[in-house]
Amino acid sequence: MTTARKLTGRPPRRVFRDRREAGQVLAGLLSGYRGRAGVIVLGLARGGVPVAWEVAAALGVPLEVFIVRKLGAPGHEEFAMGALASGGRVVVNDDVVRGLRVTPQQLRDVAEREGRELIRREAAYRAGRPPLELAGKTVILVDDGLATGASMFAAVQALREMEPAEIVIAVPAAPESTCREFSGIVDDVVCASMPTPFLAVGESFWDFSQVSDDEVRELLTTPTVGLATARLRVAETPADIIERSAVDAPSGVPPHEALEELIGDARIVLIGESSHGTQEFYQARAEITKWLIEEKGVCGVAAEADWPDAYRVNRYVRGQGQDTTADEALSGFERFPGWMWRNTVVRDFVDWLHAHNARRRDAGGRQTGFYGLDLYSLHRSMREVVGYLENVDPVAADRARRRYACFDHTSADDGQAYGFAAAFGAGLSCEAQAVEQLVELQRSALEYARRDGLLAEDEFFYAQQNAQTVRNAEVYYRAMFGGRVTSWNLRDRHMAETLNALLAHLDRQSGAEPARIVVWAHNSHVGDARATEVGADGQLTLGQLVREHHGERSRLIGFTTYTGTVTAASEWGGLAERKVVRPALTGSVEELFHEVGRPEFLVSPIISRASAEPLDTVRLGRAIGVIYLPATERQSHYYHVRTGDQFDGVIHIDRTTALEPLEVTSLWVAGETPETYPTGL
Numbered sequence: 001m002t003t004a005r006k007l008t009g010r011p012p013r014r015v016f017r018d019r020r021e022a023g024q025v026l027a028g029l030l031s032g033y034r035g036r037a038g039v040i041v042l043g044l045a046r047g048g049v050p051v052a053w054e055v056a057a058a059l060g061v062p063l064e065v066f067i068v069r070k071l072g073a074p075g076h077e078e079f080a081m082g083a084l085a086s087g088g089r090v091v092v093n094d095d096v097v098r099g100l101r102v103t104p105q106q107l108r109d110v111a112e113r114e115g116r117e118l119i120r121r122e123a124a125y126r127a128g129r130p131p132l133e134l135a136g137k138t139v140i141l142v143d144d145g146l147a148t149g150a151s152m153f154a155a156v157q158a159l160r161e162m163e164p165a166e167i168v169i170a171v172p173a174a175p176e177s178t179c180r181e182f183s184g185i186v187d188d189v190v191c192a193s194m195p196t197p198f199l200a201v202g203e204s205f206w207d208f209s210q211v212s213d214d215e216v217r218e219l220l221t222t223p224t225v226g227l228a229t230a231r232l233r234v235a236e237t238p239a240d241i242i243e244r245s246a247v248d249a250p251s252g253v254p255p256h257e258a259l260e261e262l263i264g265d266a267r268i269v270l271i272g273e274s275s276h277g278t279q280e281f282y283q284a285r286a287e288i289t290k291w292l293i294e295e296k297g298v299c300g301v302a303a304e305a306d307w308p309d310a311y312r313v314n315r316y317v318r319g320q321g322q323d324t325t326a327d328e329a330l331s332g333f334e335r336f337p338g339w340m341w342r343n344t345v346v347r348d349f350v351d352w353l354h355a356h357n358a359r360r361r362d363a364g365g366r367q368t369g370f371y372g373l374d375l376y377s378l379h380r381s382m383r384e385v386v387g388y389l390e391n392v393d394p395v396a397a398d399r400a401r402r403r404y405a406c407f408d409h410t411s412a413d414d415g416q417a418y419g420f421a422a423a424f425g426a427g428l429s430c431e432a433q434a435v436e437q438l439v440e441l442q443r444s445a446l447e448y449a450r451r452d453g454l455l456a457e458d459e460f461f462y463a464q465q466n467a468q469t470v471r472n473a474e475v476y477y478r479a480m481f482g483g484r485v486t487s488w489n490l491r492d493r494h495m496a497e498t499l500n501a502l503l504a505h506l507d508r509q510s511g512a513e514p515a516r517i518v519v520w521a522h523n524s525h526v527g528d529a530r531a532t533e534v535g536a537d538g539q540l541t542l543g544q545l546v547r548e549h550h551g552e553r554s555r556l557i558g559f560t561t562y563t564g565t566v567t568a569a570s571e572w573g574g575l576a577e578r579k580v581v582r583p584a585l586t587g588s589v590e591e592l593f594h595e596v597g598r599p600e601f602l603v604s605p606i607i608s609r610a611s612a613e614p615l616d617t618v619r620l621g622r623a624i625g626v627i628y629l630p631a632t633e634r635q636s637h638y639y640h641v642r643t644g645d646q647f648d649g650v651i652h653i654d655r656t657t658a659l660e661p662l663e664v665t666s667l668w669v670a671g672e673t674p675e676t677y678p679t680g681l
Contacts, residue, residue, distance in 0.1 A: 041063050049215075
């Protein structure tokens with residue numbers, strides 16, 4: 001017998017779409033057994049059989065079923081005190097039996113009951129086929145996962161009596177300790193994923209529904225050798241399918257015909273980015289937005305930016321306010337990270353939008369505004385509420401000033417300091433004052449409209465959203481020091497509420513023609529959380545909320561890259577640096593797109609249904625925010641995604657460059673010395 005494979009490193013945590021995908025992953029890890037004589041795959045019934053079929057078909061070897069029945073402890077049936085395997089082999093965990101004080105009669109009763117079920121399944125699955133002949137063969141024993149390993153141990157003990165040449169255990173997920181234990185008693189162990197902490201086998205699957213007897217019978221009668229395997233071997237790879245389905249997108253901008261097919265009559269188009277500092281993402285998004293404004297009548301660009309800072313840009317692009325250049329209009333973006341909006345691409349787009357609106361204004365047409373969706377502007381929004389009221393209702397302005405004075409015990413524009421103090425009892429909670437001010441402003445809406453006319457509606461809407469931002473930001477900053485999911489959800493719910501309020505506001509101004517809006521935000525906000533591993537933790541996203549509210553009238557578009565450079569900081573509040581983006585990790589969607597071999601392309605199941613299957617496979621997806629830490633990239637920048645459900649379409653640009661800030665520092669100009677990949681992991 002050969003020496004068992006050493007487990008030299010923990011495979012990365014992986015979430016499989018279903019048992020079929022898990023089997024395909026295992027087949028890749030077992031490829032060394034392809035072409036060897038005397039190999040047979042045994043699937044543990046029932047859950048292991050769908051996994052085993054994929055392995056057997058990929059290796060081109062026979063598939064058989066092996067039945068193991070867990071012996072559940074009396075009163076604790078989910079806890080295995082042993083197992084019963086094909087051939088009548090019984091394995092008992094004496095420590096468990098003693099610890100739970102299971103009597104010999106109780107053990108016999110459980111074994112007899114499970115024995116009857118084992119016999120029933122043998123008859124149902126084998127359909128009269130003769131007993132297994134495994135002597136001298138290499139047996140690959142496959143299950144859908146291991147927990148305690150009792151069932152697999154019973155199977156191994158039963159197989160030994162049949163004198164195979166080798167026993168190999170292959171499972172999609174198991175605790176590292178269990179895999180190491182088996183590596184000492186069999187010839188080879190393949191564990192595709194060893195999550196830490198290990199909670200349950202089902203946690204490694206999105207679809208872990210029970211396998212029926214009918215499914216097992218059908219799989220056992222579906223050939224895994226011969227012509228079926230030959231077809232499988234010449235089948236297209238996922239990269240081949242994407243290459244056939246993709247649409248070239250020079251510089252990240254698909255042809256207008258492709259955009260028309262993808263977007264159609266959607267009222268809300270969310271366009272993402274897989275980093276906050278990639279030049280090509282910003283440029284392509286700006287060009288697509290220009291087309292949407294000119295061809296689809298989009299009347300609002302809503303960005304992952306603070307409401308008051310973005311509204312200063314809105315005044316400029318609509319020919320209002322005191323700013324005379326795009327650079328001046330963008331100077332309100334002072335909070336870290338300034339480069340997200342104070343960069344050359346956004347400046348050029350704001351200049352274009354200013355000129356576009358001037359032409360529309362001269363022709364009596366509808367203009368397009370620029371708005372913010374985020375909620376970090378606690379103190380700035382308070383000042384804007386008071387400033388608005390000073391012009392329309394000085395008495396109300398005085399009431400607002402007194403209410404907002406509650407926040408004065410923290411430094412200006414330091415929402416985190418307020419949240420920390422309020423959350424831990426070191427300062428007052430100002431929730432009631434924020435709510436009171438919002439309610440009063442809402443109640444005064446009609447009065448202010450009558451007093452100032454409809455021309456002032458925009459300014460009232462601006463003030464009202466600032467009051468709403470104060471209220472939501474107050475809750476958000478207190479929640480920051482609780483759970484991450486809670487604060488994330490508050491933020492994305494605020495963005496969704498602001499987007500819906502903006503849509504309703506623009507609808508009132510548009511008359512019969514419904515308003516259309518483009519959203520600019522990170523992929524992690526634009527994508528649907530239900531198609532990612534964070535969704536299982538209760539995290540939601542703006543894209544998910546938009547889909548739930550607007551359905552087919554919305555479109556979610558993401559951007560990805562394989563390698564290049566990016567503008568990012570090394571810590572919160574740090575200087576902008578030009579950093580090298582490491583080549584994407586194995587098993588990631590970015591690696592898949594790199595294998596396609598095209599420099600820039602769009603892929604979407606809406607345009608080509610053929611792309612649905614490779615995009616539906618669970619893979620890693622990279623997310624670089626305002627901070628990029630290459631040394632901890634797997635832990636800090638990757639999570640599992642189903643790209644086909646996360647987005648309606650994805651634009652991939654294989655090699656990208658760092659976004660150019662308006663204020664270029666010497667650190668950014670110098671850039672980061674390229675690291676020798678993969679050292680530093």
